[in-house]
Amino acid sequence: MKQYIFLILVIILFVSSCKQEKIAPKKPNILWLVTEDMGHYIPSFGDSTIVTPHLSKLASEGVIYPNLYSTSGVCAPSRAAIATGMYPSSIGANHMRTTSYSEVTGLPKYGAVPPPEVKMISELLRKQGYYCTNNYKTDYQFKPPVTAWDESSPYAHWRNREKNQPFFAVFNFTETHESGLFEPYGFREIETRHYQAGDKSYNWKNKGKSHAKNRMTEAETPVHIPKDTKFKVPPYLPDTEIVQRDLWKLYNNIAEMDRQVGAVLKQLEEDGLLENTIIMFYGDHGGPMPREKRLIYDSGLKTPMIVRFPGKINAGTKFNQLVSFVDFAPTLLSLTHQKPLAYMQGQAFLGKYQSKKQRNYIHAAADRFDGFTDAIRAVKDKQFKYIRNYRPEQGYYLPITYREKIPTMQELIRLKDEGKLNDVQMQWFRDKKPKEELFDCINDPFELHNLVENPEYKDKLAELSNEMDRWLTEIGDVPNFPEKELVAKLWDGKKTKPKTANPVTVIKNGKIVISCDTKGASIGYKTDPKAKSWTVYSEPVKIKSTEMLLVKAHRIGYEPSKDVEVKIAMLK
Structure with a gap:
């Protein structure tokens, strides 16, 4: 009932706003502020290690969603879910970087092939008259059609639209990415000047390239948190000087991201658009540290979300409902007064067509990451998570070269080889893994104690196992399906990528x-x-x-x- 009252207030606000100001768009502007590799590391979500004034203000004026989950522990598959409203493992998008890793897999480059009716959410909004901009990530596991965006570049900005045209603008902040933990440490030079998106006085041509290029030295990098801060280390990592230093980088990067978020919000306010815009901040999946990113424990899936509505409706409140990335596309349509499309596998959690029933479960999947393949599926309710490992003979840890650039990962490997990791820290390095896992994520938030063999939880195990079977059947996911055969299926048995006919x-x-x-x-x-x-x-x-x-x-x-x-x- 509370959410329906809230929805009515939102609609009343927009109608009132349009009557009072003729220049106000009839449909709300929507601004997405998206950071990378982000767990619940900010004060609004219970971690007071650093001060994030801009995000804390946004949270105080908005609604906190503490139960947002990505569909994968890595960015590109999760971005495919956001863009289409479909689970990546249902459309051939769950193997990381299918469009660029042919030299590693020996397979041809390919993209996900969803059903023909599927469009990117930005294209659907463009058809409604929205000016859609993306600044600047585009790895969706497929090449976006030219119809996807009005602008998709480092210059993309709502300021380039026609006067009074409603906009959907996405800004991606990259400082919190795992590459921000690499050595030599330093912020990207261009981004730290201020996040002046849309200002062509800045040289944007190198923005987003390799972490080693166009970076400040550590001496030049702003220090947002004292370097001698003592950080709380999760039990699956050792508490050493190297890990403490990486945690300092992690939080320093978040503080810089917060500053960049503030710059964009300032532009919005200066343009007089704050009260015509729904603002949404979220991360693309969980944290950047080892045993976080790429895994489908909560440390790899759970990410914060803040939604600020015009008029600060429901300011400072918390909605505890489960939300999945597949819910974003239908919710965007609902917020812009369009009914979610039948092919979408998520449900709207806001707007005119908000689902009458909240989610009971979220689902996630892990397959290939760079040159290493696994097959894992997960389902979670508000307390328990069930994981099914389709390759139990294979250990959890995968020696991914990119991840091994993180000093903490190097430290873990060194201590493992020296026999200095404790039993909890060694779990990730087991030679084999159980076929099934069940965790009480409230009482065991780091998912370290498998309850599968505990008879007290047999009913919960059966419930979540059955739910997984239902979900896999519903979306047509066949775990452990060989990627070579997947490509053949997506391409209808042809040896080359299908081509769109000329119009x-x-x-x-x-x-x-x-x-x-x-x-x-x-x-x-x-x-x-x-x-x-x-x-x-x-x-x-x-x-x-x-x-x-x-x-x-x-x-x-x-x-x-x-x-x-x-x-x-x-x-x-």
């Missing part, structure tokens, strides 16, 4: 009609080849006979079509 244009009733023989292809067009973005085609277009039309089609997971140039006069 066809004809004139009917004085308007240009564009079609494509590839089912589910998104179609974009330009009347000016130099235009920065492609318009999403949704209905016949009327243009002058002297104009030229540039057309492109692209189905997600397929190669895009060629750019087809159409001279209107020749169609007459």
